[in-house]
Amino acid sequence: MIRNTPPGTVLGAPAAPLRGYVLGYRGYRLALRQPLRRLEVPTDVVTVALAFEGTMSLTDAVSPAAAASFGSVAAGLRRTATVAEHAGALHGLAVSLTPQGAFRAFGPLAGELGGHWAEAGDVLGPRLRALTDRLADAPSWPARFAMLDGYFGALFAYGPDWDPSVHWVWRQLRHSHGLVPIGTLVEGTGWSRRRLELRFREHLGLAPKQAAGILRLQRTLNALTAHEDHPSEDHRSGHRPTGADLATRCGYYDQSHLDRTFRAMVGCSPRAFLAARRTAAALPGPAERITDRVSGRVTSTVLDPGGSGS
Structure with missing residues (x-):
């Protein structure tokens, strides 16, 4: 039985002991009158979405191919954006994991997820059905989030740790927003460049250079949207940063170089992405149509609002 949860989106924070591994929970129950298409940009987040009702169609935004349809899905770190579409009715929740959390929960499967989508059952195994049923039957979103705390807390208690050198490399990349030279990482680990790439792929599913590109993109997106969201601050300072800045x-x-890289990863220009965000923000209707999935990160925008994909 699925509880009669009111339509909307609810964000939840994990219990304190989990916060190095879980970035947040997002419950949703959508009942729109038409399909919804969202552009999900590359982030340093591994997502597990568990569906109670409805399915999603996922397509690479840069190299479109035949779409893959999922109920519950696990998505590793991806270098290119994803177009996610559903018919308008969708009920479920998403768990946003750090790369460390994904490895601790799923072990080597976390590395295999890099760049891919997979059926969540391929990652969670036969326990997925029981977990999803229990979550669907829970009386409220807070009860579901508490259930997820217990479930992932148990996985983390016995899961594998990252190699200390991989952890150090990731910390350097995060702190520099992807700007630390690869040679510095090679020197810091004492590994060869080839071994560094191999070990990093085993843990995150991407090479260090690819992960650095995602972190640079996220810094760019945060800077772009900050100027959009707070234009008065630019006015007070007397200087709005140029594209070159x-x-x-x-x-x-x-x-x-920024524009080419942005297009290669997101599938559109920065200007087009910001325009889509502005249009989506002006739409009447529920906030879940425009909400970023993870606090502190720019994750998405609605595509074709007002058209067939609004």
């Missing part, structure tokens, strides 16, 4: 700050050679 932004490119330099975020580790690109110039504005052209």
